[in-house]
Amino acid sequence: MRLILTLNAGSSSIKVGLYEAGAAGGLGEPRELARGQVEALGAAAVMEIDAGRARARVEIGVADHATALARLIAGLQPLFAGREIAAVGHRIVHGGADIDGPRLLTPELVAELEALTPLAPLHQPHNLAGLRAAMTAFPQACQVAAFDTAFHRGHPFVNDTFALPRRFYEAGVRRYGFHGLSYDYIAGRLAQDHPELARGRVIVAHLGNGASLCALDGGRSIASTMGFSALDGMPMGTRVGQLDPGVVLYLLEQGMSGGEITDLLYRESGLLGLSGLSHDMRVLLATDSAGAEEAIAYFTFRLAREIGGLAAALGGVDALVFTGGIGENAGPIRARALERLGFLGLSVDPARNAANAAMIHAGPVPILVMPTDEERVIARAAMALAP
Known part of the structure; x- marks a missing residue:
């Protein structure tokens, strides 16, 4: 079975998940094999990996997002067992005004997401850094973005706008909403x-x-x-x-x-x-x-x-x-x-x-x-x- 890796880089933590894919074409539910996370990024970071009965907790000290991601992937490597990473799924905090669902990542889309960094400066750079690291580590894998803003597209106008001249709304100055992946899961x-x-x-x-x-x-x-x-x-x-x-x-x-x-x-x-x-x-x-x-x-x-x-x-x-x-x-x-x-x-x-x-x-x-x-x-x- 093919494997799916997920990357979720937050402001103070980074999480990964390893899943076994269901049937081709998106049928069935992905089966979780393991999870890992690094919390308290900075001077006293702690890495945890949970693979069912096998659990590990390691203090890794000073760690930024790039270091934490490398440690997590290394910790999960024994579970790959030579199998293919078919896709890497990324949490991207900001998808702009038009994206209302997951997207395959292309160079053009990545450039658009980089341009949105000023709207989410605490998260977007880490999301995109994880994306680049995954492209390097798994060059044959399909790269997919799931967006925190997408779940909120379609708000009524009164919940989507500010009382600014309308030209600002048309230019993208509007209420986007975030944490959409969490709300999507809870709704389901x-x-x-x-x-x-x-x-x-x-x-x-x-x-x-x-x-x-x-x-x-x-x-x-x-x-x-x-x-x-x-x-x-x-x-x-x-x-x-x-x-x-x-x-x-x-x-x-x-x-x-x-x-x-x-x-x-x-x-x-x-x-x-x-x-x-x-x-x-x-x-x-x-x-x-x-x-x-x-x-x-x-x-x-x-x-x-x-x-x-x-x-x-x-x-x-x-x-x-x-x-x-x-x-x-x-x-x-x-x-x-x-x-x-x-x-x-x-x-x-x-x-x-x-x-x-x-x-x-x-x-x-x-x-x-x-x-x-x-x-x-x-x-x-x-x-x-x-x-």
């Missing part, structure tokens, strides 16, 4: 496991180092908290979230350069900036400090506010889904945010919430905790488009 899981909910109005909260929410109506995205870039909406690990654009104008007038402002908004803000301690919610929850408490309070307040806003966009809410590292594992964060939302029928059962159970609601509106699987969405796309 809902349709499979909870079809009655999937047909209704569902809010999905993808909460991790990057965080956003998406409003689904019948499984289709109609609104997202992220907009033109991956900065908008929720505060994140190091990203600012919603910000008055007047602040940026003020910073420019005070003499900060565009590069300095980019670093501030993408790398120095969010939970890290508010707490003065860490971007990791696990650290903040375990720390007794005023800064940590204020960062958590702001995060949960914004989470409640974004849920309320998307409920208005949907005209109500029939279910709420939490996913992502914080969404799946941080019961206190879910509980604190939902304390404000009883008027929407949203409340949690304390015991089930503390246990990260699959269903945690105590009120009339179902609240689900559902692991996401972006790698599987990428593998499906690669298998479908591989010749």
Whole structure:
């Protein structure tokens, strides 16, 4: 059987997956053979590889994205067993205004994606670096891109635009939305496991180092908290979230350069900036400090506010889904945010919430905790488009 490799390079981590392809032409489901990831890129990176019964965890110290990818591929090499890597699937954060699904990567498309780097400076360069590394390592493989923005194409105009002169919208200054691979997977899981909910109005909260929410109506995205870039909406690990654009104008007038402002908004803000301690919610929850408490309070307040806003966009809410590292594992964060939302029928059962159970609601509106699987969405796309 042919093999599929997936690459998912985030702002602070890189993940790979190894799959056995189903029947030719995209039929069947890819079968997972192994996963690997490197977290905490920088000075204290840790690599993990999980191949079923065989698991390994190695501290690799100083590592950037290129180093981490090379280590992961080397760790998976024994599983190739001489078999062909038929396709490599790549997570690409930004696909622009027109791409609404996976695409075969061509030199022309790669050039278009490089031009979008200013719209996703924290992710797009790493995505494209992984693509180039894969082309070198597997020159005979089909290269396929799955896009975080694609799932949100087709938003109603009011959820897709800013109140700028129309020429800016036509030039591509619009609300793109991100985390689409995660929302795609959750929408599919809902349709499979909870079809009655999937047909209704569902809010999905993808909460991790990057965080956003998406409003689904019948499984289709109609609104997202992220907009033109991956900065908008929720505060994140190091990203600012919603910000008055007047602040940026003020910073420019005070003499900060565009590069300095980019670093501030993408790398120095969010939970890290508010707490003065860490971007990791696990650290903040375990720390007794005023800064940590204020960062958590702001995060949960914004989470409640974004849920309320998307409920208005949907005209109500029939279910709420939490996913992502914080969404799946941080019961206190879910509980604190939902304390404000009883008027929407949203409340949690304390015991089930503390246990990260699959269903945690105590009120009339179902609240689900559902692991996401972006790698599987990428593998499906690669298998479908591989010749």
